[in-house]
Amino acid sequence: MAAPRRPRAATEEKKQRLLDATEEIMLEDGYAAVSSRRVAAAVGINAPLLHYYFPTIDDLFVAVLLRRSGRIVERMAEALASDEPLRAWWELASDPRGTALMVEMLAAANHRPVLKAEVGEIARDVRAMQVERLESLLAEYGVDRDEFPPVLVAATVQGLAFSAVQDLAAGYDTNPEDAIKAMVRFIDRLEAKRAAARR
Amino acid sequence: MAAPRRPRAATEEKKQRLLDATEEIMLEDGYAAVSSRRVAAAVGINAPLLHYYFPTIDDLFVAVLLRRSGRIVERMAEALASDEPLRAWWELASDPRGTALMVEMLAAANHRPVLKAEVGEIARDVRAMQVERLESLLAEYGVDRDEFPPVLVAATVQGLAFSAVQDLAAGYDTNPEDAIKAMVRFIDRLEAKRAAARR
DNA sequence: GTCTATATTGAGATAGAC
């Protein structure tokens, strides 16, 4: 059997640069501003060549998503296994770049079936990780899991991060910094409580 | 002074139908699917005529936003003044149509400056209403406002509603129904507590 | 108000030379 053809380093690196450029455009002007011409221009090639690397624009979006989500899954697993799982989760969830990008992906997925399927899988997997970890974690934080079941806590953490970061990034005067500060203080208390209970 | 020219009823009604059609398209295929051709086709006129009613596409989006937000502000004021303010707020915030539409507006606003300014004003006004009401309300629900300040509670309610409804609408397997049910049970308890305290 | 016709711009994508 022939060994699978391995693209030279230069090729893989250009792919990465194209993904970087795509993310940049999505963050600055939204996913709808992503076009073959614009992405190509950003890395100094011309438009048709983009199709050499990514046959369709959907392929490009999916590649951006998969690269990101791979990192997210990794980092979420690390966060949930860390010393202060809730704090680490929150820091990951409220990372402005990652969050803003996922918001754009969510919006883009709403009318790109291929993307939608991919986003759905990732959303499901990440949520499952979080919920599973919360099963044992809630008791350690002293949270009553009848009152606040894992699925509610997970949706709340993620939803709050999304909305606060979105308002922050867009510059809306809803005082998202204050909401974030208050959330961090709340996490401080929970982590302290858990640390105390564990010794 | 000449009286301002009043468009005939038929004209106003057509405008409304155009706004209806635009909302429909945004909900089904996302804001990026809104185009003069498509909106015009949906109401049975041809594209250039749309520009008679709404000179630019931005004008169309802004008109959709203002019609919606007018209702939202009204209904939010009613909700916050009602017998069970938190429940009424939650019901409003988790209304699938309204929420999905605002998600699209938020996304669209990210790269349409005119829209962004309008969305920003509305976000600020609505949040201010909520926070002001929470100032006195939290104590009635027995919530410690040092631990959960109004701005955090408001962002949380809105963020959770956004994320749960988005997942629900998109069909993602993150069990949003369970999260929503748990939130409603939580609200049940808070409203019961407040009712008891008030008699 | 509503139409046809059209100007302009930019999108995604392919063919084929080098």
Place this chain on the structure above:
DNA sequence: GTCTATCTCAATATAGAC
């Protein structure tokens, strides 16, 4: 791999007849 040239389609918007 990278280019030029080009096809096709659809977008926003305007002009002007009816």
